[in-house]
Amino acid sequence: MRSARTLTAIAAALTGSLALAACGGGGGGTGSNEQSEDIALRMTIWTSNEDHLALFNGIAEDYMAANPEVTSITFDPLPFDDYTSTVTTQIAGGNAPDLAWVLENAAPDFVASGALMPLTETLEATEGYDYDDISDSAAALWKDGDELIGYPFSTSPFVTFVNDDKLAEAGLPSGAEMLADGSWTWEDVSAAGASVKETTGSAGFVVRDFDYLNWDYLSTVWNGWGAEPWSEDGTQCTFDSPEMVEAFEFLHDAAFTSGSMPGPGTSADFFAGESAFTITQISRANLLPEDGFAWDLLPLPQGPDGEYAVTGQGGIGVIAQGRNTQAAAEFLAFFTNPENSAELAAYFPPPRESLLTVDVLSAANPLLTPQQIEDVVIPGIATGQVRPSHTDAAQIAQQTRASLDDLWTPGADVAAVLGQTCGSISSLLEP
Structure with missing residues (x-):
């Protein structure tokens, strides 16, 4: 989504340097390859997982061995909850990283503000890169016209994990049996969840x-009703649409009437065996216990609008104010080439169409069966709609969360609250 409004803290942080992004020069640094030796690159990331870091560092070592002018590449983990604000603070304070992971909800701000360097020319010029292998749908959020501004290194579909032991304890069919007999719908899942709650606790x-805070995760539900929070061009609030009202009435009933979904202040960890179903990204499969319960992986339940899929995304961008923009772009090209993308696929579902195969993704996800990957993971990546994003994302998120607080009480007027939500964010959507 794009807006002609003044663009958030990112644009403010980059005032005076946006023109540099358009011409390919470095924002406050050497830009191209004026600095021919002792180049130090830093990439901010939001993971501190040791396996991830070992993989990244291995790729970096291979790159430095072939490019001795780059003497260090540092991966800088930042806390996820404050990740975007920390990166923008670093940019504003003159301590910009050379590269940064970017969350999908911040992508419109980063792309539209000039915070990131264009990548297309560098990637297309890199021998063996195969730029055309990048899926158009995966790249859509990260483009400005035909120019790729951020590389979508991870496109992770939301799926349904099912605890079949919990369903059996409640005398219910398994998830696969529900899917086979045509009862894999939100209404059926909610009914099964209510039965599990009543019979097993x-x-x-x-x-x-x-957690009744991060409302955009509910797109994994409301998309099944054909609902959207705003119009396609991002200028009109549609939280008050009939489809969204019906979706939130379903969720409100699940939380306060049927009890099929934990209510506010109540938590349940599927991976600890505390719920029958959970909606989350495929990357959470690593949380499954080795000797736990019988589980299955299924697509998102069908909604009144039919079958659908939702994905989360992470991008990598070269920061325009970094000291070594061209060197950073060339390392990004190496980091995301076909060979390294295949390695990264072990943790981050790739945007490359050639890698969206059962063989590649099975090797990367040994806990999943080839059938689960073919039936759930690959279609989810190929057809999934990315979670909601918009310019001024932080302010919109704060206003929306505050407005939706009134919804999470028994007897709430769902339509009235969603109308109130549009009233609170409409001015933020206006062009």
């Missing part, structure tokens, strides 16, 4: 990471 379905 465990939770029914959990939208992981929602």
Whole structure:
């Protein structure tokens, strides 16, 4: 989504340097390859996982061995909850990283503000890169016209993990049996969840990471009703649409009437065996216990609008104010080439169409069966709609969360609250 409004803290941080992004020069640094030796690169990331870091450092060592002018490449983990604000603070304070991971909800701000360097020319010129292998749908959020501004290094579909032991304990069919007999719908999942709650005391379905705060995770539900928070061009609030009202009425009933979803202040961890279903990204499969319960992986339940898929994305961009923009772009080209993308696929589902195969993704995800990858993971990546994003994302998120607080009480007027939500964010959407 794009807006002609003044662009958030990112644009403010980059005032005076946006023109540099358009011409390919370095924002406050050497830009091209004026500095021919002792180049130090830093990439901010939001993971501190030792396996991830070992993989990244291995790729970096291979690059430095072939490019001795780059003497160090540092991966700088930042806390996820404050990640975007920390990166923008570093940019504003003159301590910009050379490269940065970017969350999908911040992508419109980073792309539209000039915070990131264009990548297309560098990637297309890199021998063996195969630029055309990048999926158009995966790249859409990260483009300005035909120019790729950020590389979508991870496109992770949201899926449904099912605890079949919990369903059996409640005398219910397994998830696969529900899918086979045509009862894999939100209404059926909610009914099963309510039965599990009543008979076992465990939770029914959990939208992981929602926690009655992070409302955009509910797109994994409302997309099944054909609902959207705003119009396609991002200028009109549609939280008050009939489709969204119906979706939130379903969620409100699940939380306060049927009890199929934990209510506010109540938590349940699927991976600890505390719920029958959870909606989360495929990357959470590593949380499954080795000797735990019988589980399955299924697509998102069908909604009234039919089948659908939702993905989360992370991009990598070269920061325009970095000291070594061209060197950073060339390292990004190496980091995301076909060979290294295949290695990264072990943790980050790739945007390369050639790698979206059962063989590649099975090797990267040994806990999943080839059938689960073919039936759930690959279609989710190929057809999934990315979670909601917009310029001024932080301010919109804060206003929306505050407005939706009124929804999470028994007897709330769902339509009235969603109308109130549009009233609170409409001015932020206007062009």
